[in-house]
Amino acid sequence: MSCDADDCFVEAAVEEPNLKFKDEKQQARFELGVSMMVYKWGALEVAVANNWGGPASAEKRDWITAIVLDLFKDGKYVDAAMIEETLLYAMIDEFDTNVEDESAMPISVGIIEIYKQCQLQDYSAVEELYNSWLEKQNSAETSQSKAVVVEEDPLNPGVSSSEESGDEEDEQEPAEDADVEMTDSRSNQPVVDEDGFELVQKKGRR
Incomplete structure (x- = not known):
């Protein structure tokens, strides 16, 4: 069911005081x-997202x-023009925004x-x-969740991990060399000359 903007309205029955549904579900x-x-x-979505109406x-x-x-x-009577006017004035009053793209009419x-369908x-x-609104909300939450993960992880996890592992290897290798040198120095007995002075031995040869 659809209607033209110029001829789109609803009107209460003569005996009804207003257009509110008596049935709670309706x-x-x-x-x-x-x-x-x-x-x-x-237009309103953009205004809310950018807090044009303040924190609230x-x-x-x-x-x-x-x-x-x-x-x-x-x-007892409401038409599309009345709703459009209400929306536009609310945007001016609450968000200080004058919407001129005619998006309020649709x-x-x-x-x-x-209303007519209900x-x-x-x-x-x-x-x-x-x-549709639920899907949009879920999609937004998923995007935010992914964004949090990216923020917590390094910009390039693969490179970062390899760099970290490489750093660890670089730190470990000198320690291993030191151990070897310490072992070699311990295994070689000091050489003392006839005057009682210890001779310095060359390292790297066995």
């Missing part, structure tokens, strides 16, 4: 869908989700479409959005 799925659409908005940027994104939901909880249309108790789109 309302919960709709709220999840709105949250996923807001998280999907690229992530919390401000959740607040934007809440004020979009309030449109449905408080009103998000707004998507929210209206999700009316029909069709939650497939919401579940698809949620699963």
